[in-house]
Amino acid sequence: MSRLLRRLLPGSARLRPVTTRLGLGAAVLAMVAAVAATTPGSAQAATSEGLACDTSPTNSFTLTADDGYISTPDGNSIYTWSYADEAQRSFQFPGPVLCVDSGAPVTVVLHNHLPEATSIIFPGQRAVRADGRPAAPQFATDAQGDPTTTMTSMVQSADALSGATPGEVTYTFTAGSPGTYLYKSGTDADKQDQMGLYGALIVRPAGHAGQLTGRGDSAFDPAHEYLFLLSEVDPDLHLAVERHQAVDWAGYRARYFLINGRSMPDTLAPNNAPWLPNQPYGAMVHIKPYDPARPVENAIRYLNAGTHNYPFHPHGSDERVVTTDGQALQGAGGEDLSYSKYDLDVAPGQSLDVVFHWQDAEGWTIGANGQPTHQIPTQIPAITDQLLVGSDTWFSQSPYLGQKNAVPTYITDNNACGEYYHIAHSHALQEATNYGATFGGMMTLYRIDPPAGCPGN
Numbered sequence: 001m002s003r004l005l006r007r008l009l010p011g012s013a014r015l016r017p018v019t020t021r022l023g024l025g026a027a028v029l030a031m032v033a034a035v036a037a038t039t040p041g042s043a044q045a046a047t048s049e050g051l052a053c054d055t056s057p058t059n060s061f062t063l064t065a066d067d068g069y070i071s072t073p074d075g076n077s078i079y080t081w082s083y084a085d086e087a088q089r090s091f092q093f094p095g096p097v098l099c100v101d102s103g104a105p106v107t108v109v110l111h112n113h114l115p116e117a118t119s120i121i122f123p124g125q126r127a128v129r130a131d132g133r134p135a136a137p138q139f140a141t142d143a144q145g146d147p148t149t150t151m152t153s154m155v156q157s158a159d160a161l162s163g164a165t166p167g168e169v170t171y172t173f174t175a176g177s178p179g180t181y182l183y184k185s186g187t188d189a190d191k192q193d194q195m196g197l198y199g200a201l202i203v204r205p206a207g208h209a210g211q212l213t214g215r216g217d218s219a220f221d222p223a224h225e226y227l228f229l230l231s232e233v234d235p236d237l238h239l240a241v242e243r244h245q246a247v248d249w250a251g252y253r254a255r256y257f258l259i260n261g262r263s264m265p266d267t268l269a270p271n272n273a274p275w276l277p278n279q280p281y282g283a284m285v286h287i288k289p290y291d292p293a294r295p296v297e298n299a300i301r302y303l304n305a306g307t308h309n310y311p312f313h314p315h316g317s318d319e320r321v322v323t324t325d326g327q328a329l330q331g332a333g334g335e336d337l338s339y340s341k342y343d344l345d346v347a348p349g350q351s352l353d354v355v356f357h358w359q360d361a362e363g364w365t366i367g368a369n370g371q372p373t374h375q376i377p378t379q380i381p382a383i384t385d386q387l388l389v390g391s392d393t394w395f396s397q398s399p400y401l402g403q404k405n406a407v408p409t410y411i412t413d414n415n416a417c418g419e420y421y422h423i424a425h426s427h428a429l430q431e432a433t434n435y436g437a438t439f440g441g442m443m444t445l446y447r448i449d450p451p452a453g454c455p456g457n
């Protein structure tokens with residue numbers, strides 16, 4: 001529970017009886033009202049699209065490891081552990097996106113409000129220090145005499161300490177090469193990672209804000225930069241931890257598959273959507289067609305916080321991988337070794353940074369005279385891979401970008417102005433579900449607006 005809610009609800013166990021008596025909806029409303037009433041500033045309330053960075057002029061961040069609840073599109077509420085930026089909010093999932101420049105000295109202070117000890121590790125960053133000492137693994141033995149690894153950087157639970165002072169540890173390191181990295185728990189990591197203790201660390205090339213790396217051919221439009229932090233949740237495991245029961249790893253089975261802590265269709269909601277108060281990050285890509293007169297790329301940072309490979313599959317176009325695990329893809333002589341891919345396989349702990357654009361390759365645009373620039377077959381199967389297939393709620397019923405035909409009355413129309421939508425999802429199709437219900441899970445949409453824009457959107 002957050003310190004904020006502790007203050008509002010004196011007694012650390014106060015929230016759960018509220019949940020029991022009033023039902024979850026009332027408890028969530030109470031939490032929303034409490035957060036809205038007491039959170040300083042308005043940055044949290046403003047919705048937005050795309051990458052939402054936490055930055056600091058001194059590259060110093062204070063994170064709180066805490067527990068809270070996340071919601072899923074099927075109405076479930078899942079007990080979760082995560083990190084929150086103390087300056088921003090009391091609880092959020094996943095942890096805040098920390099953005100720093102390569103070569104910058106970074107400080108991360110960790111406060112622990114979890115019921116057990118925890119720590120943070122920063123895979124890919126060198127010479128991390130914890131309270132000034134090297135944050136190296138520390139070996140101990142368990143009850144069976146087997147060696148176990150703990151971290152010197154481990155911080156005890158505040159609940160284990162007397163008084164109100166939380167456990168605290170300070171990590172320092174110099175931000176490494178430009179790229180996308182995880183930060184995550186280093187203590188009982190299988191469990192604590194599954195419980196949600198992870199976030200993204202983005203390292204930008206110093207002096208080249210609009211590039212993924214120091215290479216000019218990694219340039220992108222900063223207004224169209226996105227993060228896809230991929231992970232999964234086994235709700236039974238989370239429930240066991242909430243009830244202080246043993247974790248049954250033999251029975252592990254993920255039921256929810258997430259991008260930035262949300263499942264489809266919640267992935268489409270904007271950043272800081274008020275109905276998802278603890279899951280601030282959306283995952284919808286919103287771009288315009290490639291314009292030869294203004295040839296800009298868009299960027300996506302793929303990051304896998306799960307336990308196995310997620311074969312992520314954007315439908316609309318290839319994406320060009322320019323960075324893996326914080327390493328620019330180039331040869332010893334600086335030659336470009338980036339490659340285009342239609343399925344982005346993201347391995348556990350791995351990151352891929354890509355640039356891409358969507359090209360109206362067939363010229364299905366509306367010309368200056370308001371008519372399609374050329375005639376094409378009207379049968380939808382002729383153009384399936386350029387569209388969501390069939391009479392979907394997002395389809396304009398027109399193959400022409402910017403034209404919106406009559407939509408059948410029996411569907412809910414989510415198409416604003418004749419824009420295109422491509423789905424993008426894990427191609428392990430059981431991961432494109434919410435507890436088995438299809439068209440959910442690790443899935444989002446790419447929205448391509450007409451070249452002239454979309455009035456009111």
Ligand SMILES: [Cu+2]
Binds near residue numbers: 313
């Ligand atoms: Cu697909």
